[in-house]
Amino acid sequence: MRIQSSTFFVIPLLLLLASGEAGAHATLDHAEPRVGNKVASPPHEVTLTFTQKLEPAFSSVTVTGPSGQRVDVGKARVSGNQMSVSVKGVGAGTYHVNWRVLSVDTHTTDGSFTFQVGP
Numbered sequence: 001m002r003i004q005s006s007t008f009f010v011i012p013l014l015l016l017l018a019s020g021e022a023g024a025h026a027t028l029d030h031a032e033p034r035v036g037n038k039v040a041s042p043p044h045e046v047t048l049t050f051t052q053k054l055e056p057a058f059s060s061v062t063v064t065g066p067s068g069q070r071v072d073v074g075k076a077r078v079s080g081n082q083m084s085v086s087v088k089g090v091g092a093g094t095y096h097v098n099w100r101v102l103s104v105d106t107h108t109t110d111g112s113f114t115f116q117v118g119p
C-alpha cells in the first residue's frame with residue numbers, strides 16, 4: 001500500500017519534470033540591430049526579442065563597444081518577451097551583446113552575439 005501510493009505521486013512528478021525539460025526556454029528569437037549584421041551608425045538602443053516572456057527582476061543585458069568598454073546605459077527595460085537597453089555609441093567596430101534572462105517558466109538562459117558598426 002505504501003509503495004503504491006508513493007509511486008502514484010512519483011510518476012506524475014517525473015512526467016512534469018520531463019515536459020519542463022522538453023519545452024522551449026526563453027532563447028533569443030531575434031535582435032535589433034540584427035545578430036551578426038552591420039549597421040552604418042551606432043544604435044541608440046539594443047532590443048532583444050525572446051521566445052518566452054521574461055521576469056524583469058532577473059533579466060539583464062550588457063553591451064560592450066569595440067575596445068571592450070561598457071556602452072549600455074541604465075537598466076534594461078523588459079516588456080513581455082522583449083528586453084531593451086540604451087546604448088551610447090562609441091564609433092565603428094564590433095559590439096558585443098551579452099544577455100541573461102529568467103523566463104516565466106523559471107528557467108535561466110544566457111547567450112551572446114555581436115553586431116558591427118561601420119560603413
Ligand SMILES: [Cu+2]
Nearest residue numbers: 024025105107
Ligand atoms: Cu524553460
